[in-house]
Amino acid sequence: MAAQVVVPQLGESVVEARVARWLKKEGDAVAVGDALVELETEKIDLEVNADQAGVLAKIVRQEGEDVKVGEQLALIEVGAAAASAPAAATPAPPEAVTPPVAAAPAGAADGPRATPAARKAAEVHQVDMAQVQGSGDAGRVMRRDVEAAAKPAPVAAAAAAKPAPAPVAPPRPAIVPGSRTEERVRMSKRRLTIARNLVEAQRTAAMxxxxxxxxxxxxxxxxxxxxxxxxxxxxxxxxxxxxxxxxxxxxxxxxxxxxxxxxxxxxxxxxxxxxxxxxxxxxxxxxxxxxxxxxxxxxxxxxxxxxxxxxxxxxxxxxxxxxxxxxxxxxxxxxxxxxxxxxxxxxxxxxxxxxxxxxxxxxxxxxxxxxxxxxxxxxxxxxxxxxxxxxxxxxxxxxxxxxxxxxxxxx
The missing domain is CATH 3.30.559.10 (Chloramphenicol acetyltransferase-like domain)
Structure with a gap:
């Protein structure tokens, strides 16, 4: 039996979100409470968790797509987890759909308090969770903390050993064809909302x-x-x-x-x-x-x-x-x-x-x-x-x- 994963209620006046990142891929086993996908809204970012165990059979909406409340995100093949995934320890406590104000404390055997997405990222990047400083509520380790810890430190020793060159007048820069590049960056839902609200405020109010x-x-x-x-x-x-x-x-x-x-x-x-x-x-x-x-x-x-x-x-x-x-x-x-x-x-x-x-x-x-x-x-x-x-x-x-x-x- 297949169960739908849908966009949850996002709060007052928020009806649309953007698929920011899938945390599971098709064919992955999922347990109840596993974080499946990150959604970006105009106000906050949130994770959508699995409410049934099984296998993520199909991802319906891809990263970067805009979705509305109630729309289908994916399908879970219910009850297929035991056949598709190796035996594992009891999963970490699920992260709430909305960002938590307080989280239940993790047991001593589970290491630091962390979101399911953070634990998964630690496995992928081979990061020791005990060495990661959490930036979430009450020190909870978030996925971004793990990814930051996985980045190699910049090497500055060689540059520091070189003597500083004598100051000279900078040459007039030559414009080389193809050297003046531009970058297009898609605005986040929050930035788009801020832009829309500010323009609307000036258009509708006698400010x-x-x-x-x-x-x-x-x-x-x-x-x-x-x-x-x-x-x-x-x-x-x-x-x-x-x-x-x-x-x-x-x-x-x-x-x-x-x-x-x-x-x-x-x-x-x-x-x-x-x-x-x-x-x-x-x-x-x-x-x-x-x-x-x-x-x-x-x-x-x-x-x-x-x-x-x-x-x-x-x-x-x-x-x-x-x-x-x-x-x-x-x-x-x-x-x-x-x-x-x-x-x-x-x-x-x-x-x-x-x-x-x-x-x-x-x-x-x-x-x-x-x-x-x-x-x-x-x-x-x-x-x-x-x-x-x-x-x-x-x-x-x-x-x-x-x-x-x-x-x-x-x-």
Whole structure:
């Protein structure tokens, strides 16, 4: 009897994926839970596992093809595993279809915690799993970790032994026919989605940006005074992001149309505050969402942001982490950006951009002093947010940051 392997449900609003890589080939024996194929979606990458044991009889969709939810990927000949595969030890625990937040611990006999795809790659490349540092959740070894460990280290000793040549003026390069090459690289599903959403945001919204600057002196002094006590009590450092989340939520309560969206001819005003935090990941920007941020303490916000950053790096964010959101904060300052105009994250109508903290001379009470200053940018949808509201919102954020004691009292 043949069983179909189909594209699983991919989460809210995600209906299409791309076949990234087959982890099994036709004729391979598969056990229940074995990872069969990797799918790439616009938000996350995931593995599809076998739900029946047997032999992978036919691969229907090839690598690079786009597929939709429910479409057939392959056929498994059920019950043929015993005749087609040699006896083997009990297979490793299956990896979930969506990237796991926590995995069951592996037994001592199984070595380090690892995905089935990682164990298979270790066999192929003859890599000792005990020597591989895992980048997944809680140190779980992923396939990419094994492949990275299998790459030979570059040989630099010979080059280092050669004496450096005397500096000379570089010759004018000669253009040799055929030497100026180009490369075509197919965009990932995530990159395509980012491109489509950014163009759509500018096409459908009446997007404007207003700017202000904030004096970070008081906030940075408060952090310096409380950082050791905060870390001992909560097990996490206190950064500036939690202050801006708190300030944004307080300002959104005062100007609720920035926490809304447009549906047809109606405004949907949201009386909860799900704040998206833009995080740069290897495959593109992702925006995980802090749910009900108004109910969280500073420590709760800091822990959520640290968790998002770690899981974005290890590619273990889930679709649940990314869906929804009523307002977004993006911090280009961590990469050195001094000023920018953030683009809306539809269907949201507001996004707050943070930037690099830089010492600048400012006039205070008739005196020129040097203060740590940051530019703020608020992009908003002018269809439902007036310019006066946007300016006042940004002023409110500025007031809370320059006098952070107000945030502590309100928390």
């Amino acid at each position: 404007l940006t207003t700017f202000n600057e904030v004096d970070m002196t008081e906030l940075m002094a408060l952090r310096e005074r409380r950082k050791e006590q905060f870390a001992k009590r909560h097990g996490v450092g206190i950064g500036i992001a939690s202050f801006f989340v708190k300030a944004a939520v307080a300002a959104l309560k005062a100007f609720p149309r920035l926490n809304a969206e447009i549906q047809g001819e109606e405004m949907v005003l949201k009386h909860y505050y799900d704040v998206g935090i833009a995080v740069g990941a290897e495959q593109g920007l992702v925006v995980p969402v802090i749910r009900s941020a108004e109910q969280l303490s500073f420590a709760g916000i800091e822990l959520a942001i640290r968790d998002f950053a770690a899981r974005a790096k290890s590619n273990t964010l889930t679709l649940e982490d990314l869906k929804g959101g009523s307002f977004t904060i993006t911090n280009g300052g961590v990469f050195g950006s001094l000023l920018s105009t953030p683009i809306l994250n539809p269907p949201q109508v507001g996004i707050l951009g943070l930037h690099k903290i830089e010492d600048r001379p400012v006039a205070i009470k008739g005196q020129v002093v040097v203060r740590p200053m940051m530019y703020l940018a608020l992009s908003y949808d002018h269809r439902i947010v007036d310019g006066l509201e946007a300016v006042q919102f940004l002023v409110k954020v500025k007031e809370y940051i320059e006098d952070p004691g107000h945030l502590l009292l309100e928390s």
